[in-house]
Amino acid sequence: QVGDPILVVNNSLETIYLNVKAEEFFLQKDQKSPLGTPIEFLLEIDWKNGESFRLITEQLQPGSFWKAERFVRKKHGELVPFELTFQAILAETQEKIGYSLILHDLEEKYHSEKVAKRAQLIVENSELVLFRVNPFHNYEIEYISDNISRYGYDAQELIRKRSSFLELLHPDDARRIRASKLTPEEGKIVRSFSGEYRIMTQEGSAIWVEDRTTDVIDESGQIIMHEGLFQDISDRKNLELIQKQRDDQYRMLASNIPDTNIFLMNRERRYIVAEGNNFEKWGLSREDFEGKSLLEIQLAPYHDISDQVDRVFNNQEIVESEFFFKGRFYQQTIRPIIQEGEVNYALSIIRDIHEEYRAKQDLLQSEEKYRRLVEDSTEIIFSLTETFILNFVSPNVKQFLDYDADEV
Known part of the structure; x- marks a missing residue:
């Protein structure tokens, strides 16, 4: 029931006993009985400094034992570390009648030490x-x-x-x-x-x-x-410092663009930067946006803006739109910020175009009035260049002269 291989030899170092574990470790399957075989022939040990069993027995004092770690070749041919304990066996008369050898397998210990040394080497490097x-x-x-x-x-x-x-x-x-x-x-x-x-x-x-x-x-x-x-983490801290300086410059630039707000949103649809000078018109501040999700706060209808942001992240599109908020018209452009081939951020630029929008509407209305005035007129209206080349004629020329305006 002992887990270690044990061999017993006589005074001539001839094997007289092996336990089951020793047979498993050192005997080939079809090998004949090792009894009577000199221990030097049975075990191949990687001795140090000219050691041998015979030399050890000569130096071994009664009642003492020899213990050391040595590599022993197992039956499959590999050298395996063992702790060897060699001790004399005494009769009742204190006469030496043989020796016992216990081999404690150190393979697992050596493997653990090897792994530990390797881990230590990795850590130290x-x-x-x-x-x-x-x-x-x-x-x-x-x-x-x-x-x-x-x-x-x-x-x-x-x-x-x-x-x-x-x-x-x-x-x-x-x-x-x-x-x-x-x-x-x-x-x-x-x-x-x-x-x-x-x-x-x-x-x-x-x-x-x-x-x-x-x-x-x-x-x-x-x-x-x-x-x-x-x-x-010096490199990371330096990068954070550079990034902070850039963010500060970016915020300063964004806050000084007239009638414009800039928002930076990550893949989780969360605002990480909100800057600009339209907040007062909206009754909001950048703190109302930064750290919040798109679902929590948005200026345009959620379903519209969510669809636009999805197109930016999924298709790398630049999406432009206009919306009405708090009595004013705004133009929004959302651009993808691409890093290593992937869209990691969406940059939203919102510009107040209310005055521009109203001017455009007024112009369209004026053009419509002018068009109707020309079309309803009973007179042909035309214009000439300095060389008397006709460069415009009202469409009602067809009505009076039966010519298309383009033909004229």
Whole structure:
């Protein structure tokens, strides 16, 4: 019932017993009985420094044992790590009558260690820094991965000195964390902190990082440690700063275009930017739009505007329309904002065209009146160029002269 292979040999190191596990590990299917076979012939071991069973027996003192990790070849041919324990068997008279060999399979252990080393190598070559701190003792560092060297620190030195994790932070960020999580008395609950802060390098530079920390809880449910990871997000912060500067410029530009409002909408049909100078006419503000969905607020009838936005996102169309709101006419143009071949945003430009619309309507009405005046006139109306070329004649020329106006 023992899970490890066991062999017993006599003083001549000839095999006199194998348990079932040893037979499974080391005997071929049709191999004859190994009893009487010298153990050196039965087991192929990757010895170190000229070792052998005979040399070990010569050095083995009564009552002691020899233990070491060595690779042993299994019956299928592969070398597998085992922990070997070799011990003398004594008779009642304390006479040495043989030896026992127990082989403890370390294959799973070695595999786990290999995976762990590989994972450690991946971590140490990545931007992710792992750490474990004691929140009850000023966030002393219990562990931090070696790649903290990216910031100019030596991991082992930080652990040995039991440095406070807060000492690595920008003073303003350290004060902020201390203010929100003052070190309590032993046994009080201190929840882990996750967020963004600045790590100070040994050279004094501040680098923005993002932190993800969780609580380590003991068997009684008490928080005993915080452990987590952080990574450099400087590029993202710089991009956010550039984007903010662009947004500010964009907002300033949009707010100074006469009688115009600009809206930016994402794929979820949610306003993320609303700017312009028509809000006062509408009795609204940009806060009424930003963060809200199209369903929650819109200027034109929802079904009309929803259909137009769908055409922009689905067909990459530029959609133009006009609508009437709060006693005035507006023109709306919705354009797709395409990134990497996909429409990620819709840009809506709404322009107050009320005066222009009224002027156009007045002009159309004047043209209609003029057309009717000409058509109803009993006189032929015409115009000539400076060289007396006829360039217009009223349609009623047909009535009086039987010529089409175009023909004339």
